[in-house]
Each structure stands twice: as C-alpha cells, then as structure tokens.
Amino acid sequence: MYKESTLSVQISSIVQETEHVKRFTLEIAKGKQLPRFSGGSHISTYLETPKGLLVRQYSLTSHPDDCSHYEIAVRLSEASKGGSRIWHQSMKVGDHLQISYPKNHFPLSFKARHHVFYAAGIGITPFISMMQELRDKGQTFELHYASKSKQYCSFYEFITQHYSEQSHFYFSEDNHRIPTLFLENHLVGTHVYFCGPETFIEHFVKAAKDLGYPKKSVHQERFSPPQLKRVKPFKVSLKSGNEIWVDEKQSMLDALLQHGLNVPYSCKVGRCGTCELPVITGDIDHFDFFLSEDQQNAQNCILPCVSRAKSDKLVMEIK
Amino acid sequence: MKWTGDLAHFPYPFKDSTYRYSNNSIPMKQPFCIEVTPSYKKEMLLKRKLLSDHPERCYQSLPHSITGQWEIVELLIDHLISQYPQHFSVEKENNSWIFFNKILDEKVEFIFGDENSLSCEPLFFISHHVQEDLIYMRQRDDDLYLDAGQLCFPANWSLAFNIGMKFKNIHHPIPGFKEEGLDQRILQFLMRLEAGTPWERLNWSLMAGDRLDTSLETFDQWGKLRKHVTRENAGELVHIRVEVQKLFRLPRTNSILFSIHTHLLSLEQLSTNREWLQQFYEILSELHAHIVEYKGISHYKASLMHYLEEQLERVKAT
Known part of the structure; x- marks a missing residue:
C-alpha cells in the first residue's frame, strides 16, 4: 500500500486544555530537527490500533520556526471513529508515533492587504500559527472566535496574552454569536478565512459569496470530509x-x-x-x-x- | 577547456525508443538535492567567475524571497554534510553557524536568519558551494512564481527575463505544452508536492559545442556553432546535454526548490555504448519536427543522422 515518508516522534507532554481538548507536544529524537512549517500547516498522525493504522490530520499550533518540537490540539469528538478517542484515552507521555512532514492546504494569501480569521470551536487551531506568521511579517489581521463559553474556549489564555488587540470572542452561553454582517465592513483587499464545523463554514462562505467577495479572497479549512448529501452505492x-x-x-x-x-x-x-x-x-x-x-x-x-x-x-x- | 563528463556518471535520459513531452517525474530514492561530481572544483571556479562577472544574468531575487533563501541554505547544508561528511561540515550554536567547505578549504561564519551576517543574499552565498543551479518557486495564491534564482548554466533561457513570472508563462515557449494541457497538469502536480517526498526528472537537449553557460544572453557566442556541424565533426562537436532536475517542497515558505545539475557528453562518447547509440538514433529518427526545432537540432540534424548511421555501421561491423 502507498505510504508517504514519515518522521518518528515521541509525546513529551500532554496538557488538558479544556474539558474536551488536549494539547500534545511531540518531540523528535535528540540531535535531529523537525522541519519548519508555514502558517496554517498540519500533519498527519499515524496511530497503530488493533484494527490497523488510523491516519488523522491535526493543525500544528507550535511556532513555525521551532524545530525542537511540534504541538497539536485534539478535541475528543463524540462521533469519533477512533482517532480522537485514541489520542484522548490511550496516548501517554513517552509514546512513540509516526507523523507526516508538515503540509499546508490552508495557506495565507500572499496578496491580501489584511487577513480576517473566523473560527468556531476547535477550528481555532490553524489560526494559531497563521497569526504568528503574520505578526513576524508585520502584517495586519483580526480574529473572531466563537466558542461555547470561556471555559470551553481552547487557547483562550494564549490568545488574550499574545493577540489581545486583534482578537474578539463570542460565547454562545452568553448568547453572543459572530454576525456575518462583519463581512460587509472589511476593506477591499481583505481576505477572510473560515474554520470550524461544516455548518459554520457553509454559513460564512455563503454570506461572503452573496456579498460578492471574489472567490480567491475566501479561504476555508475543513477538518472532516465534506458532508455527502447524495450518497449511494x-x-x-x-x-x-x-x-x-x-x-x-x-x-x-x-x-x-x-x-x-x-x-x-x-x-x-x-x-x-x-x-x-x-x-x-x-x-x-x-x-x-x-x-x-x-x-x-x-x-x-x-x-x-x-x-x-x-x-x-x-x-x-x-x- | 573540456566540460565533458565521464561516461560512468552520465545520467542517460532515455527509457524508450520514442520521446514525447510528459511529466516524467519520479519520486527520488535518495532524497538529496545536490551531487558533488569529480568536476566539482573546475565547475565551481567557472560558476564563481560567472556569478562575479555577470551577476545580473546569473542571479536574480525579489525582496520577499529572503526567508525562502534561508530555507534553501538550511536544506543544502544539511544535504551536503549528510551526504559528503568528508567534504563539508557545520558547527551550530543556536543561530550562529560555521560552515566548512573542505574541498575549497573555506570557512563561512554567519547568523542563520540574519541577512546582515553575510556579505550577500543567502541564496547567492550557498550558490558558491554547489554545482547545481538553484531556482526558487514561491507558491502564492494558487500559482507558482519564480521569485529567486541562481542560474549559471541555462539551456538557452534567461533568468533575468523570467524573474517574477508565473510557471505557465515561463513555459510558454515550449511547443505543444499548453495545447496538450500539460502546463496545467504539471502546475497542479508541483503545487501538490509535499515535504519529505522529493521528485526528480531528467531533461535533455542537444548542442553544438561543450559550453555549460548557454544563456539566452550569450546566444550570439555559442548559437552560431550549430552551423558548423558536419558529419565528420559531429561526434566531437555535438553534445547531449542532460539536466538532472530535483524538486523539493520547502515547508517554511510553502515554496519549491528546483535544482538543476547539468551534464554534458559528446556524441563520440555516447556512441561508445552500443545500446545508447541504437536507441538515441531511433529517438532522433522519429522525433517530432516541433521538438527538433525547439531543442535547436534542426540546423544540423542531417549531418548528425549521417554521423550516427556511420557509427551504427561501424558497430555492426565489429
């Protein structure tokens, strides 16, 4: 069977970020270096299970120039087919696993004059490295981040500490939602990026389309395959x-x-x-x-x- | 000076007895983007002279390529020291690097990522230590742009003309490339290149003479030799030019490094291998006219075919 080239890493720490999200630090053997990556990159993780190999993709949330370790954040999904369940219930500090080289299917636009990120839930993860990259380059951006509550909001501390000026939070518990109306007020040359559950992405992509956003100014990252509506054998x-x-x-x-x-x-x-x-x-x-x-x-x-x-x-x- | 390489190291480019344009890239078995050959010293001398005498022709870069240039420095040094530890080494302390080139007995100190710590741009610096030409293609907004490059040994093209151009515009002159939709497929192929899985391909052409520097800018100096080919001198004068091209995804800037190592072999030498001679003759016999024209063979194809036929007869007689 086809298999891509992989890197061998070891879990060096596990942090319970919120009730449903854990952060994992992955380290490469001493003397070796992990590849640098670009903002928005992810890796595939290869999990050995009794039923076979499970391949799951996660955004990298560590610093793009940090070659000593990677970090990913995994949300325990109720509909989990095994990937997030194994990460949450079986993986321990010291465990070894194979990961892919970093890949980027959600790159920052080069020509954008301003970047606006719309995240819902665990959809925040690709934006962590994207914000870092923009800050290093001295480019402007803002983040609109929807979550159930402060308590369930992954990276809340980190974001308020590093990007407080650019970030806005919307907690559904307080009846706050991100209005698609925001899209009307971005200046020409702004690129918008959506990441979160399928319904969230669809809602915003449609709003952007209706407003006449150029297709190339609208970026989206899906964590799961698109929902198939007409599935038949x-x-x-x-x-x-x-x-x-x-x-x-x-x-x-x-x-x-x-x-x-x-x-x-x-x-x-x-x-x-x-x-x-x-x-x-x-x-x-x-x-x-x-x-x-x-x-x-x-x-x-x-x-x-x-x-x-x-x-x-x-x-x-x-x- | 003779630039002709040795037979044993020559990357003979043909598999079949016909040749068509295609994406003939294959995943690399040995994932190294550089090769040090026995002519290293000789070629570095020529390359450095070209870089210093004709910097505008041999080196171009756009300001936003600097991060990518550092990425290339890191990749090349890593490959040099892991493949040729007897010739190259590096000492790193945080971002302070000391690079040793033992073949040329040189030591370069710099701070990785700090442009001011080198006397030139990072790509220009590392170009002085590898035989390959180095092209940096930046992926931006769903297209690839030539954003930096060091090119001393081009096969009749101009880096100064192509800098900043998109992939398809660069390849516009290739006959049939666009019409057959190959440009789009290869662009998509390149954009799905992944780090950790480099690819390589061989490209070939013929030339009259044995000059490595066949830039478009110097066509007046080398192009006229095409008219001097006869059946008597073809074996010595005509050379097959093969480029080993390697493609690496650079994950930090989500770009592509395209390295080109050029090898030359006279037809006289090529003909010493019986199978190559036969196959090469068959390929030229049925090569489409537009490819013959594009590869610059049309001026002397008749003399060349005569020469090869004579060689084939000679081989049969022995």
Whole structure:
C-alpha cells in the first residue's frame, strides 16, 4: 500500500486544555530537527490500533520556526471513529508515533492587504500559527472566535496574552454569536478565512459569496470530509475487467485500497489531488476542492477519496 | 577547456525508443538535492567567475524571497554534510553557524536568519558551494512564481527575463505544452508536492559545442556553432546535454526548490555504448519536427543522422 515518508516522534507532554481538548507536544529524537512549517500547516498522525493504522490530520499550533518540537490540539469528538478517542484515552507521555512532514492546504494569501480569521470551536487551531506568521511579517489581521463559553474556549489564555488587540470572542452561553454582517465592513483587499464545523463554514462562505467577495479572497479549512448529501452505492469497473463494489458507508478510495489497488493518496479530504484517477465513462459527483470547475465538468477524472458516482457505474482507466 | 563528463556518471535520459513531452517525474530514492561530481572544483571556479562577472544574468531575487533563501541554505547544508561528511561540515550554536567547505578549504561564519551576517543574499552565498543551479518557486495564491534564482548554466533561457513570472508563462515557449494541457497538469502536480517526498526528472537537449553557460544572453557566442556541424565533426562537436532536475517542497515558505545539475557528453562518447547509440538514433529518427526545432537540432540534424548511421555501421561491423 502507498505510504508517504514519515518522521518518528515521541509525546513529551500532554496538557488538558479544556474539558474536551488536549494539547500534545511531540518531540523528535535528540540531535535531529523537525522541519519548519508555514502558517496554517498540519500533519498527519499515524496511530497503530488493533484494527490497523488510523491516519488523522491535526493543525500544528507550535511556532513555525521551532524545530525542537511540534504541538497539536485534539478535541475528543463524540462521533469519533477512533482517532480522537485514541489520542484522548490511550496516548501517554513517552509514546512513540509516526507523523507526516508538515503540509499546508490552508495557506495565507500572499496578496491580501489584511487577513480576517473566523473560527468556531476547535477550528481555532490553524489560526494559531497563521497569526504568528503574520505578526513576524508585520502584517495586519483580526480574529473572531466563537466558542461555547470561556471555559470551553481552547487557547483562550494564549490568545488574550499574545493577540489581545486583534482578537474578539463570542460565547454562545452568553448568547453572543459572530454576525456575518462583519463581512460587509472589511476593506477591499481583505481576505477572510473560515474554520470550524461544516455548518459554520457553509454559513460564512455563503454570506461572503452573496456579498460578492471574489472567490480567491475566501479561504476555508475543513477538518472532516465534506458532508455527502447524495450518497449511494456504485460499481467501479477496471481495465482488467474486475468490478469493485463501493457501498454507501465507504469512500471509493477505501474500496480500491481494500481490493489491493496501489492508489497513492494523501489528505483524504479532497484537497491535495494525489489520488486523482482517470475515468472513461460514468457520471461523476465531484466533492473535492482540488480540481478546477472546468476539470470537474470535463467528467474524465475523479478524486476517489471524496468523490463518487452519480451513475450506477464508473469505468476506470486503471488496471 | 573540456566540460565533458565521464561516461560512468552520465545520467542517460532515455527509457524508450520514442520521446514525447510528459511529466516524467519520479519520486527520488535518495532524497538529496545536490551531487558533488569529480568536476566539482573546475565547475565551481567557472560558476564563481560567472556569478562575479555577470551577476545580473546569473542571479536574480525579489525582496520577499529572503526567508525562502534561508530555507534553501538550511536544506543544502544539511544535504551536503549528510551526504559528503568528508567534504563539508557545520558547527551550530543556536543561530550562529560555521560552515566548512573542505574541498575549497573555506570557512563561512554567519547568523542563520540574519541577512546582515553575510556579505550577500543567502541564496547567492550557498550558490558558491554547489554545482547545481538553484531556482526558487514561491507558491502564492494558487500559482507558482519564480521569485529567486541562481542560474549559471541555462539551456538557452534567461533568468533575468523570467524573474517574477508565473510557471505557465515561463513555459510558454515550449511547443505543444499548453495545447496538450500539460502546463496545467504539471502546475497542479508541483503545487501538490509535499515535504519529505522529493521528485526528480531528467531533461535533455542537444548542442553544438561543450559550453555549460548557454544563456539566452550569450546566444550570439555559442548559437552560431550549430552551423558548423558536419558529419565528420559531429561526434566531437555535438553534445547531449542532460539536466538532472530535483524538486523539493520547502515547508517554511510553502515554496519549491528546483535544482538543476547539468551534464554534458559528446556524441563520440555516447556512441561508445552500443545500446545508447541504437536507441538515441531511433529517438532522433522519429522525433517530432516541433521538438527538433525547439531543442535547436534542426540546423544540423542531417549531418548528425549521417554521423550516427556511420557509427551504427561501424558497430555492426565489429
């Protein structure tokens, strides 16, 4: 099976940040260095479980130039398929694990004149390193951060200590919510960034679109694959003549991998484009954020990690 | 002076008997972006002379590339000392670095990240220690821009002309590249490059003469040799030029380092390998006219084919 190159790290500290969030510090062996990273970067963590390897992505919340350790913050998700549960319940100080090199699917815009971050809940994490980078470069930014309450607000202390002038908090317990109205008042040249639950992102992306924001000024980071609304099973027909069944509970990529096909992949949320495959016939339902609109409309390639078939069958160019 | 490399180290670029443009990149087995060859000293001498005599032609950078330049310094020094510990070493104390180049018997002290601690820009400094040309492509707002570069041995292109340009604009002159949609796919491929997984590819062309510095700016000096190729002198005069190109994601600035190591081999030397001779002849025989033209072969293709046919006959006779 395809596997990317990884770094070997050890958990050196665990901090209970809030009731549901723990921060983990990951250190590399003495004498070695971790790669620097850019604001908004994440890593994949590889967790060994009795059921196999679990790969989960987390934003890096440490300083981008700190090569001695990385930090991630993990929220225990009720809908956890195992990743956050293992992090919270099984991982201990001293444990070793493999992580990917840093990757960035949520980079800061180069041309933006001003950056505005909208975060909800654990969606705060990518903004921690992004704010650091902007401060180092002397660029302007503001943060609007929604959480249930001060008590449940991750990085509250850190943010008020370092970015008090730029930050605004909205606690739903106090009936405070971030109004999308804010989007109306940003100066031309402002780029907006959304990170949080799917509904939060959708709400703000739609508001920005309705206001006429240029598409390239709106940035979003999803922690989970987009919600699929029209999921149905389908068949994949290969060049060899073999057919693979993809049921409604699994991704096409997982089905192909399970059948021993050597499909390279990386992010598994339709971002990086690594798993792109050519399609000969069949209607494709694209759910990725990688292919351009034209490429999607051409209906001749698919990112199987998130996209599926509208038709009953996809005929593929792969063996 | 002869720049022709030795046969044993030559990166012969062909796998099949046909050649088409493609994204022929493969993941690197040995993830090092530099190579020190037996001609290191000779090439460093030439490179340093070019950098000092023609800085505008050989070195360009935009002001926002400095962080990326430091990233390149860190990566190259790391690769030099881990692959050639007998030749290079570094002593680090916090951000104070002392870099030793034992081949050239040099020692450079600087403070990592502090531009004032060097007498030149970081990329310019490290360029003086590696044979490769170094191109820095910055990923910004969903496109790649040539934001800095050191280029002493270009295959007929100009860094001064291309600085600040987007990937597709740089590659605009390649025939068929845009029409076949290759430019878009390769751009997307480059933008999904990940740290820790570097790629490499080989690129080739032919040239009359054995000059490493075939910049567009000096075309008047070397281009005319194309007209002097005959079937009698082709073996000595015509060289195959192969670039080992390596692609590394630089995670600090989310950019790409593109390193180019250029190798030259005369056709006379190439012909000493029977399989190469046969395959190279087949490739040239069926090479599309627009590629022949772009690679600068059209002037002397007939003489060249005569020469190769003679060589093939000679080989068959033995």
